[in-house]
Structures are given as C-alpha cells and as structure tokens.
Amino acid sequence: MSDSSASQAPIRIDGLSLSRSGRTVLSNLSLSVEAGQAYALLGGNGAGKSTTIAALLGLLPAEGGVMEVAGIDPVEAPEAARRVIGYLPENVALYEQLDAYENIAYFLALGGARPSRAAIDEALDAAGLEADARRLRTADYSKGMRQKVAIAMALLRDVPVLLLDEPTSGLDPRATADFNALVRQLKARGTAILMVTHDLLGAADCADLIGFLAKGRIVEEVATGPNLDVMALHHRYGEAAAA
Numbered sequence: 001m002s003d004s005s006a007s008q009a010p011i012r013i014d015g016l017s018l019s020r021s022g023r024t025v026l027s028n029l030s031l032s033v034e035a036g037q038a039y040a041l042l043g044g045n046g047a048g049k050s051t052t053i054a055a056l057l058g059l060l061p062a063e064g065g066v067m068e069v070a071g072i073d074p075v076e077a078p079e080a081a082r083r084v085i086g087y088l089p090e091n092v093a094l095y096e097q098l099d100a101y102e103n104i105a106y107f108l109a110l111g112g113a114r115p116s117r118a119a120i121d122e123a124l125d126a127a128g129l130e131a132d133a134r135r136l137r138t139a140d141y142s143k144g145m146r147q148k149v150a151i152a153m154a155l156l157r158d159v160p161v162l163l164l165d166e167p168t169s170g171l172d173p174r175a176t177a178d179f180n181a182l183v184r185q186l187k188a189r190g191t192a193i194l195m196v197t198h199d200l201l202g203a204a205d206c207a208d209l210i211g212f213l214a215k216g217r218i219v220e221e222v223a224t225g226p227n228l229d230v231m232a233l234h235h236r237y238g239e240a241a242a243a
C-alpha cells in the first residue's frame with residue numbers, strides 16, 4: 001500500500017510486525033491518521049495498543065513494515081520523530097513541587113523553547129485549565145488537570161502528531177466530556193491524533209475512525225458519524241476484544 005494520500009498522513013503504519021520477548025505482539029498492523037483526524041484504537045487487554053504507541057515513539061524495533069510520523073521513520077530517527085510528537089501517557093508526570101507555568105517552562109526549555117507567559121496562558125486557556133489553578137503546585141492536580149498541562153505543552157510545541165494512551169481512564173464523566181471536546185478542538189487545528197482507549201462512547205464522540213485491535217492486528221475499522229450504531233459496535237467490540 002503506497003498511494004500518495006496515505007504516504008502524506010502524519011501518522012502511518014503499514015504492515016507493522018513486532019515481537020516482545022520472542023512473542024508476536026503486532027502482526028501486519030496497518031492504520032493511518034490524516035491531519036485533523038482522530039483515530040481511536042480499542043481492544044482487549046494485551047491486544048497491542050500500548051505497544052503500537054511505543055513503536056511510533058521509536059522505542060521498539062519493528063521486524064517488518066513501515067511507520068511514519070510527519071514523514072519521519074521513528075525506527076531510523078527516534079529523536080527526530082519524538083520532536084514532532086506530543087505524547088500523553090496514561091498518567092502525566094509533572095514536577096510536583098512546581099506549578100503549571102514552571103512545569104511548562106521547564107519542559108519546553110529542554111527542547112530549547114522559551115514561551116512567554118502570555119503564550120503559556122493562551123495554551124492553558126485552549127487546554128481548559130482554570131486560571132486560578134495555574135499557580136498551584138501540580139502535586140494537588142487531578143489527572144484531568146495534569147493532562148491539560150501536557151496538552152498545553154503540545155500546543156506550545158505546535159506538534160502535528162499527538163499520541164494519547166488511555167487519556168480518559170479514571171476521569172469522571174464531566175472531565176471525560178471536557179477531554180473529548182479538547183480532542184475535537186485539537187483536530188480543528190489540524191493535529192493528527194491516535195488515542196488508545198477502552199472508552200467506546202468517548203471514541204464515538206470525538207474520533208473519526210475507530211479501529212479494533214485483537215492479537216496485534218486491526219480486525220475491524222469503522223468511521224464514526226451520526227449513523228454509527230454504538231450499541232451494535234459495543235457487541236462487535238466485545239467479540240473483537242475477546243478474539
């Protein structure tokens with residue numbers, strides 16, 4: 001597969017195979033995410049979702065297939081790939097003794113960037129972190145607040161690719177809805193988003209494509225939209241997850 005539109009997708013995985021500890025974990029996996037799209041990757045425990053993200057981050061050697069993030073092969077050039085990726089692990093790690101401004105200034109300085117306070121405020125506004133929380137030590141932040149700080153960093157870095165690992169697990173319904181709205185905003189900016197999730201409803205709410213992973217391969221891929229039958233999908237997903 002190598003038509004020109006697919007090769008320009010900011011996230012592209014084509015025929016990826018990968019083993020861990022001698023066991024096949026990803027098997028001929030293919031997916032692509034266009035600019036301004038979100039792709040939700042669902043699947044049962046151990047299906048290979050986090051491994052897919054680790055592969056895109058250039059953390060695991062592939063045995064076959066190709067990957068590209070913003071045109072960069074993360075296996076050949078992992079550091080260059082990570083410069084174009086915003087990655088949100090399931091639990092965002094921040095310096096607990098520092099506030100949101102200090103964390104953002106610190107992490108961006110590692111990449112050589114020195115955003116102004118106004119630029120940080122603008123990014124935190126876009127990410128939806130309450131103004132009166134920004135000067136508090138992040139030790140007191142909820143998971144949702146930490147994620148907003150990480151999203152603000154990605155906005156300031158202006159990365160074309162976001163990888164989200166179970167961003168809504170453990171969030172309450174309100175925070176989940178806020179997060180899904182944020183995903184829609186990021187799409188509107190042209191970001192390509194790959195999110196690993198167990199939240200089918202949230203995926204239907206904010207993703208364009210939902211892929212079901214089982215035993216390291218996509219067993220079903222559906223486009224979301226007003227006609228999507230989420231309950232039917234729920235039943236099929238259960239079957240896919242158990243496959």
Ligand SMILES: Nc1ncnc2c1ncn2[C@@H]1O[C@H](COP(=O)(O)OP(=O)(O)OP(=O)(O)O)[C@@H](O)[C@H]1O
Nearest residue numbers: 020021025043044045046047048049050051052196
């Ligand atoms: N460090 C590792 N060494 C060896 N095998 C691993 C390692 N990490 C994960 N695996 C195996 O790779 C497979 C895929 O794991 P992965 O974490 O990608 O699944 P997942 O779909 O993200 O699951 P979950 O929903 O439980 O997070 C599993 O069989 C797992 O046991």
